[in-house]
Amino acid sequence: MLAAAGGVSRCLSTVARSMSTKVAVVLSGCGVYDGAEIHESSAVLTHLSRHGAQVHCFAPDKSQMHVVDHTAGSEMLESRNVLKESARIARGKISDLASLSDADYDAVIFPGGFGVAKNLSSFATEGANMSVDPTVSEKVKAFHGAGKPIGMCCIAPVIAARIIPGVEVTVGSDVEGT
Secondary structure (H helix, E strand, O other): OEEEOOHHHHHHHHHOOOOOOEEEEEOOOOOOOOOOOHHHHHHHHHHHHHOOOEEEEEEOOOEOOOEEEOOOOEEEOOOOEHHHHHHHHOOOOEEEHHHOOHHHOOEEEEOOOHHHHHOOEOHHHHHHHOOEOHHHHHHHHHHHHOOOOEEEOOOOHHHHHHHOOOOOOOOOOOOOOO
16 A cells, blocks of 8 residues: 555554554654655654554664755755654654664655655655665565555655656646646
8 A cells, every 4th residue: 555645644544543553654854845844744643643553763874965954945064864863853762764674564654855855865856867765765665565555745755656666646737837
């Protein structure tokens, strides 16, 4: 099951039906312009919690593409780590994405934010010709191959479209003036 956009809420409700449901949430930093979108991440975590799911967060242990000053929208001349920034949302309860095993979880959810397009893939700079972080690709393919639900919010479905055969998404509109 692959859920995107409006289907994410149904996917969350489906996978979080019992206290024994284990859900992995993959974050891409902290902050809409250079990491995971905080509102989306919080909404996912809250929804899963309210439905009794056991949730654990993961993120790749690597440098962000860049750091953005969220008050001005401009790039800052510093470096930050995706895992360490994601720990802000996860309240420190987070693991390196490399340690995620589909055998240990019933589903995986990817909140959106530009971090997906910048830190989990190269969509922000390469568009349709993007590459996907090898660890992200490996984990998505593992969950897909196991037939487990994959929830992707906002921009995250571009990852599935790139690496899972037959998945297509539309981003924005191809019609001028709409």
